[in-house]
Amino acid sequence: MKNNPDIFSQTFNLPYSALTIGGRLKMDWLLNVFQNAASTQCHAYGISGFDMAEKDLKWVVAQYRIQIHTPIDWMTPLVVQTWRAPWKNLYEVRQFRLMAEQDHRLETSSPLVTASSIWILIKAANNRPVRLAPNMPAALMKSPVQEPAELIKPDADLAHVDHECSFPVRFLDLDLNEHVNNRVYVRWAVESLPGRLNFEYTPVTCDVIYQKEALPGDTVQSRISMSFENDLLFTDHIIIRQSSKEKLAHLMLTWKKTGIRHLFHTKK
Structure with missing residues (x-):
């Protein structure tokens, strides 16, 4: 280049x-x-x-x-x-x-x-x-982009909820702005996938819309809907503040089925 x-x-x-x-x-x-x-x-x-x-x-x-x-x-x-x-x-x-x-x-x-x-x-x-x-x-x-960024526009609500779990906001989740860092929402979305699927699939695309800040003392709830097509898994996530039910983020991930690779083996 x-x-x-x-x-x-x-x-x-x-x-x-x-x-x-x-x-x-x-x-x-x-x-x-x-x-x-x-x-x-x-x-x-x-x-x-x-x-x-x-x-x-x-x-x-x-x-x-x-x-x-x-x-x-x-x-x-x-x-x-x-x-x-x-x-x-x-x-x-x-x-x-x-x-x-x-x-x-x-x-x-x-x-x-x-x-x-x-x-x-x-x-x-x-x-x-x-x-x-x-x-x-x-x-x-002086050099504005010629086209605006492609805005992500998910559905307002999940079509159905297949799984949900809660996460406390921890001190190490916070950044200099004193709210949860943007990477943590992605971690919450990945962690909310049922365990067996996380062993079978790996994420290959991720769209995130940040809507409100998660703050110290919050507990968040991650809700997920899932659909399968051939070797792909599509997940739609809503993360809310558990106390107020405010929507904090909406994420959409595509996962590819890879199976588990055992890189280390215990020698007998």
Whole structure:
């Protein structure tokens, strides 16, 4: 790929902590990679969360759309790339791709993982969105995206509920904004799949809409509906605050049947 100064790149090896049973990639770990890359680029631009906090502002993510195209093995050398652009002074559209290091400069190479997201700037005092231009360097407002991000529009309610479970908000779920970090909602959705299915299927796509914040002291309830088609499982998730029944997030995942790979065997 041609060098583009607006694309931030960071090289690393796929760590052991990114893998779950059978050597599968953890979907929620990807959000950590994306957030870290975005935060590093924003820091260079002077618009990081810490920079915005000085203006009584916060960045919040409104949605993610993630697709895992190819399985990745432990210690694979990788490059995460991210780039951003404003949309009509309303929100930031931020794109991500995860590439094999040896392929990331090739025009014909295919990414291992792709993702798009929408980030909104809000006033910390009242959580109301604000316009970007008064709070961003002018240079960052000169190249708006030509098309808006594709908005995820799920059904208002689940067609049916096949399974549900509850999760307490734990201290380590919280981020600098003092609410549950966006990756945790994905973990809750994955964990709400009945155990036997998590052994048989692995997620390959994930759409998330964030609607309200889960806060310290909350218990959330994750409800899930499921449908099967050949070797695919489609799940629709609603996460609510248990005390008030407010909807916090809506997620839609596609899972592929892979079976379990036993990587380690006990020697007798």
